[in-house]
Amino acid sequence: MSTFDKRALSIDEHIGMLRARGLIISDDSSAKHYLNNISYYRLSAYTRPFYVPHQPVHTFRQGTCFDDVLQLYIFDRELRLLLLDVIERLEVALRAQLANRLAQEYGPHGYLDPAIFDTRYNHAWLVQKLQPDGKTPAVEPFLAHYNEKYTAAPKQPPIWMAVELLTFKEVSILFSHLRLATDTQPIESHFGWKYTVLKSWFRSISDLRNLCAHHARVWNREFGTIPVSPKRAPKDWPVVSERLHTGAHFQPEQTINARQRLYMQLVVIQSLMKPVSGQSDWVQRLAQLLNRNPQVSLPHMGFPADWKQQDFWQSAMTAPPLAMRQAGTSGATP
Secondary structure, eight states: OOOOOOOOOOHHHHHHHHHHTTOBOSOHHHHHHHHHHHOHHHHHTTTGGGBOTTOSSOOBOTTOBHHHHHHHHHHHHHHHHHHHHHHHHHHHHHHHHHHHHHHHHHOTTGGGOGGGBOTTSOHHHHHHHTSOOTTOSOOOHHHHHHHHHOTTSOSSOOHHHHHHHSOHHHHHHHHHTBOOHHHHHHHHHHHTSOHHHHHHHHHHHHHHHHHHHTTOOOTTOOOSSOOOOOSSOOTTOOOOOSSEEOTTSSSSOOEEOGGGSHHHHHHHHHHHHHHHOTTOOHHHHHHHHHHHOTTSOSGGGTOOTTGGGSHHHHHHHHSOOHHHHHHSSOOOOO
16 A cells, blocks of 8 residues: 655646646746646646556657647537537436336325335335425425425325425436336336436436536546446448547557547437437537538547538538528627
């Protein structure tokens, strides 16, 4: 067992260390500004691709500039914001479907019956989670109104309020433990995918949403939660290679499993967006972001070289922007 003996460095010392490793920093004041507001540790994750591989001491490839690292960081930030925007629609749709189904079938408080869920679900946790806590300083106004007005009702709110009090991950777990096909089939029909697929997909994108919300890197990331591929995929379902060669864009070259990278998550998102928001231009905005950043390695995110030519993406990218469809004329995408 080794001890941690790294010394905390000042901003000036970090800049000196980066220069000693061969990074070109043409504007010290600008570099200090970014290190003060991003932090060296966060930014260092984006320096890794620019190092000469297999060296005992970190050494930047010749000609690497501070702006190269910064632009990769900014790209990843813009990608996360795009993902948060599109995932929000899917999250809200799942909350709506779950609330509507359980309310109509079992009534406003029917979800308090554990028989609705399979025995692996911790139903007692759900009941306790939704139990009002008088010590909580900030209570949602709708929950405060419910507790004040309906004093003879169950302490837990009706299902349409309950799903708004749970996190996306908690909602996805609740959804994945529905016991009866009569509850899952209407939701299957809405999204157009089998329950086993939807369970995996919503769990996966809820984890992706949390990474984005906490500003974690999504470029060149291997995800722990891997979405399943449908057993009966549609004709235009893209091939997601389990052995994708990254090429020489960054060193060292790698062979990666694209199913563990962001590309698979994007396929899932687009598959769910078709029934939820078929007029969305998020794929066009994704393509625009990638076009503006040709220096970013797409294989490190699991993208195949011909992804734009695949039928799966072609229909989304060639559709007119939403503003044009609404107005019937040319216009900027909102």
